[in-house]
Amino acid sequence: MSDTTIMSFLFFFFFSRVVPNNTTRHDTTHTRGILLQWKDFINIYSILLLLLLLFLLLPSSFLFFFFFLLLLVHSNMFRQSKRRTAGRRNFEDNNNNNNNNNLDEPEISKYLNPSSLYNSRLSFYDLPPIQEITLEQFETWAIDRLKILIEIESCLARSKSLKEIESYIKPLLLKYLPLNPSPGLLSTTTTTIDSQSNNNYILERMKDHYSHFILRLVFCRNEELRKNFIKNETILFKIRYNLLQPKEQQEFIELNHHKLNWQYITSEEKIQLNQQLFNSSGNLIKNQFLLDGENLTNDQLKKFIMFKENFIKLPFEKISTNNLINNRSIYLFKGYGYLPSCLQLNLLSIEFNKILNDNLIKTFQTIPILEEDDRLLPLLNNLSKNFKNFQYEYEYDQNQINNNNNDNLNSDINAKSIITSKIINHYPLCAQNLQRNLIINSHLKYGGRQQLGLFLKGIGLNIDEAIKFWSYQFTKSNSLSLETFNKDYKYNIRHQYGLEGARINYKPWDCSIILSKPRPNYKNLEYHGCPYRDFNLDVLINNLNNMGITDQQDLNTIIDDVNKHDYTIACTRVFELTHEKQLKKIKEKNNNNNINSMMHINHPNLYFDRSRQLERSENKDKEVKVVSGGDGGVGGDGGDDDVSNE
Numbered sequence: 001m002s003d004t005t006i007m008s009f010l011f012f013f014f015f016s017r018v019v020p021n022n023t024t025r026h027d028t029t030h031t032r033g034i035l036l037q038w039k040d041f042i043n044i045y046s047i048l049l050l051l052l053l054l055f056l057l058l059p060s061s062f063l064f065f066f067f068f069l070l071l072l073v074h075s076n077m078f079r080q081s082k083r084r085t086a087g088r089r090n091f092e093d094n095n096n097n098n099n100n101n102n103l104d105e106p107e108i109s110k111y112l113n114p115s116s117l118y119n120s121r122l123s124f125y126d127l128p129p130i131q132e133i134t135l136e137q138f139e140t141w142a143i144d145r146l147k148i149l150i151e152i153e154s155c156l157a158r159s160k161s162l163k164e165i166e167s168y169i170k171p172l173l174l175k176y177l178p179l180n181p182s183p184g185l186l187s188t189t190t191t192t193i194d195s196q197s198n199n200n201y202i203l204e205r206m207k208d209h210y211s212h213f214i215l216r217l218v219f220c221r222n223e224e225l226r227k228n229f230i231k232n233e234t235i236l237f238k239i240r241y242n243l244l245q246p247k248e249q250q251e252f253i254e255l256n257h258h259k260l261n262w263q264y265i266t267s268e269e270k271i272q273l274n275q276q277l278f279n280s281s282g283n284l285i286k287n288q289f290l291l292d293g294e295n296l297t298n299d300q301l302k303k304f305i306m307f308k309e310n311f312i313k314l315p316f317e318k319i320s321t322n323n324l325i326n327n328r329s330i331y332l333f334k335g336y337g338y339l340p341s342c343l344q345l346n347l348l349s350i351e352f353n354k355i356l357n358d359n360l361i362k363t364f365q366t367i368p369i370l371e372e373d374d375r376l377l378p379l380l381n382n383l384s385k386n387f388k389n390f391q392y393e394y395e396y397d398q399n400q401i402n403n404n405n406n407d408n409l410n411s412d413i414n415a416k417s418i419i420t421s422k423i424i425n426h427y428p429l430c431a432q433n434l435q436r437n438l439i440i441n442s443h444l445k446y447g448g449r450q451q452l453g454l455f456l457k458g459i460g461l462n463i464d465e466a467i468k469f470w471s472y473q474f475t476k477s478n479s480l481s482l483e484t485f486n487k488d489y490k491y492n493i494r495h496q497y498g499l500e501g502a503r504i505n506y507k508p509w510d511c512s513i514i515l516s517k518p519r520p521n522y523k524n525l526e527y528h529g530c531p532y533r534d535f536n537l538d539v540l541i542n543n544l545n546n547m548g549i550t551d552q553q554d555l556n557t558i559i560d561d562v563n564k565h566d567y568t569i570a571c572t573r574v575f576e577l578t579h580e581k582q583l584k585k586i587k588e589k590n591n592n593n594n595i596n597s598m599m600h601i602n603h604p605n606l607y608f609d610r611s612r613q614l615e616r617s618e619n620k621d622k623e624v625k626v627v628s629g630g631d632g633g634v635g636g637d638g639g640d641d642d643v644s645n646e
Contacts, residue, residue, distance in 0.1 A: 012226050013240070014437040020178040021519060111117070118205035121179045122240055122252045124259065125212050126357050133210060139379050144176040146383065154237070154600035155562070156575070166239045167587070172599075177211070179204055179240070181248070190272035217376075218383045220364040225384075235351050241345055260351060263313045265338065270306065273331065273338065278302055280331035281340040285309060288342050299632065395538045410460025415469035418461060426569060426611035428604045429531045429543060431455050437527045442477040447517060447528035450490075451509055453496050458508035458605040463497045500612075510603040511568050532558075532567040549577050572601040575610065582614040585621070 090634050104269045117127065151172055155165040173179070195576060212233070219229035241249065253260065270277070282301055296304065312362055319330065319337040329339040359402075416509070418422050419439065424432060434452040446450065449470075456466060475481050491500055498505040511530065519534055520526035531540060540562070541555055549555060554577055561570035576583060601607050 002566070003114070004238045012130070057304070064583065066177055114566055118202055119182070119257055120252045121205075121244060121248065122237070123209065123212075124352055125209070126259075126355055127358070129206070129210050129213055131206075133206075135375065136593075137207075137210070137378070138376070140213040141207050142214040142379075142383055145556060146208075148172055148236060149229070149602050150602075152235050153228065153570055154507050154572060156231070157566060158573055162235070166242060167236060169236075169239055170243070172581060173239075180209060181245070181563060212273055214364045215383070216360060217367075217380050220227065220360045222369065222383065226357070226360045226364075229332070229360070233356060234349050234353050238345060238349055243589065250510060253348075259355075262347075265311045265313050269313075270311065270504060274302070274306055275329050276333070277338060280338070281305070281311075281329050284329040284513075285340055305340075310339065312339045312344060312349075314339065314346070348631065413460040413465070415461075415465045418456065418459075418469065426608050426615070427546070428527070428601075428607035429574065431604055433531050433543075434527050437525075441525060442474055442479055443525070445524070445526050445528070447520070447526060450496070451491065451514065453493060453512060454506055454508040455604050455608075459504075461607050463494065463499065466493055466497070472564045508603070508605050511571075511604070514604075515567065530567050532570045533565075534561050537562075544574065547574065547578055549574065568600065568602045571607065575601055575607055579611060579614055582618055586614070586617065587601055 012599075021407065023595060037235075051201060108504050148169065149514060152165060155168055160168070201452065215229065219225040241252075244252070253262070257459055263548050265273075278301070282298075282305070285305065286296055286301055313336050316332065316335050316337055320338075329340070329343070413423070419435070424435065427435070431452065433447050434455075436442065438448070438452065453466070454471070461469065467490060474485050474489065475482050495498045496506055514528075517529060520529045531543065535543065537559060540559075544555060544558065549558070554573075558570050561567070561573060599606065599610070
């Protein structure tokens with residue numbers, strides 16, 4: 001084969017690879033795809049010029065080997081470039097090139113007008129988002145929604161009712177995922193302030209919309225994750241529906257009538273079936289009024305059913321497949337079921353559940369494409385692995401800790417007070433266990449010192465008081481001299497406070513970090529870790545008894561959580577049982593503004609902070625009673641300044 005033939009073959013091969021058969025190689029925009037094509041073309045053109053020069057200078061046998069080597073390198077380079085960009089097709093490409101979209105024209109038109117897409121505070125999330133957002137928004141929006149779902153998961157595990165979950169979730173929704181009512185200012189004649197209100201309202205709905213779809217990518221990967229996601233999102237859907245005004249509820253139903261396919265009965269049908277509807281659904285409607293504090297007579301109930309209650313007419317097969325017939329509150333007649341409007345939330349949640357389940361499976365099928373995108377995959381993996389581990393956002397002022405600021409709420413935290421029952425009673429079991437064994441043994445191994453030291457730093461113990469505390473506990477039995485303590489241990493304490501070494505401001509360990517550490521070996525005097533995971537049942541029950549939990553049913557419930565490895569739920573349950581009276585007062589006052597008083601416990605310092613906040617709230621109530629001339633005085637909690645010998 002001549003050199004000219006070889007060159008012709010290689011020229012044809014390289015040039016044919018510049019623009020492959022599928023020429024729509026887009027990144028996130030068309031422009032970026034075009035630039036990639038021209039970049040490839042310029043690179044190939046440069047290589048061809050180099051080959052022509054080599055052809056003139058080198059022997060043909062060596063030249064053939066060199067051509068073959070370049071061929072392999074280029075082929076691999078092109079394959080990598082194609083793989084990186086294959087999955088980055090925009091919405092327009094998918095509409096033009098793929099026939100997988102089932103969106104009708106009205107649905108597609110919603111994308112052209114955000115106010116039309118987000119015209120309700122409630123959504124079935126059936127239309128995916130297509131606008132660009134930043135990677136920071138992608139992550140923070142997903143984490144904010146995840147915090148809501150984690151709290152719902154915790155409430156369900158503690159057997160809370162929907163009303164109780166709603167009272168827990170409402171303040172968290174206001175903080176992390178607010179959805180304010182539409183300002184009603186979508187007309188073209190708007191002022192500057194009105195335009196700003198519109199932007200805020202659309203941004204809130206965008207955050208809700210995008211965060212849901214981002215978490216779909218996280219929780220679609222296996223059956224268990226999908227099941228948990230559907231369960232928690234359905235509860236969130238119910239809570240949000242209950243937070244809507246009646247007018248908004250009806251508008252949402254009208255907006256989605258093509259999905260729901262509901263049929264409301266006419267006045268003529270209601271007159272004809274009035275007695276039957278009363279017999280079947282009367283008790284259910286009456287119970288709804290009882291929950292609101294109203295007790296209707298039978299005559300009042302009949303009038304309400306006749307003139308105010310709306311009934312939904314559904315085919316029997318739809319009722320039977322959704323298990324709605326089990327409650328025996330539905331009238332069946334000629335192949336149809338008649339449901340009172342108080343059951344429409346059940347119908348909506350069933351539809352929401354079905355839509356979400358179908359879409360999660362479709363999302364799962366797209367995961368192989370997403371795995372090609374090296375920008376999103378690390379974020380998705382992080383969200384998936386850290387479910388339940390997005391912890392209490394522990395905040396403290398480092399300057400207040402290093403400087404003993406008396407204005408700090410924790411100004412009573414010092415080396416002497418932290419070993420009194422007044423402070424220890426606010427400790428979670430892990431901190432109690434560490435400090436108790438430190439006092440008994442006058443020593444803690446490194447893991448225990450790290451866990452307890454950072455916890456004490458978090459509750460407000462400044463560096464000077466920390467050195468006093470640790471030096472006293474290590475040297476009080478004369479097993480260690482003060483000089484040895486300063487030499488071997490003082491540096492580590494200062495390091496925790498960011499005063500030595502790299503001067504990193506270390507934060508207290510949360511439950512996920514504690515549970516990630518190796519289990520303690522009690523024979524080697526190691527006491528770090530989580531007692532709910534590491535204690536045997538007899539020791540755990542004995543400790544719970546010492547905390548005041550003696551009811552066998554309560555103990556069994558906690559042990560069940562432990563056996564399920566739900567250690568943070570067990571700790572949350574212990575907090576609720578040991579602070580039952582204080583939490584009841586908060587609930588009676590309907591004080592839902594204090595988010596921390598209701599959060600799932602996943603951080604030892606959150607346990608301490610919540611306990612202290614409840615105590616302060618209780619003391620304020622007692623002070624108010626004294627000022628108003630009530631019987632109650634300002635009562636202490638029996639704490640003293642004696643050193644705990646436990």
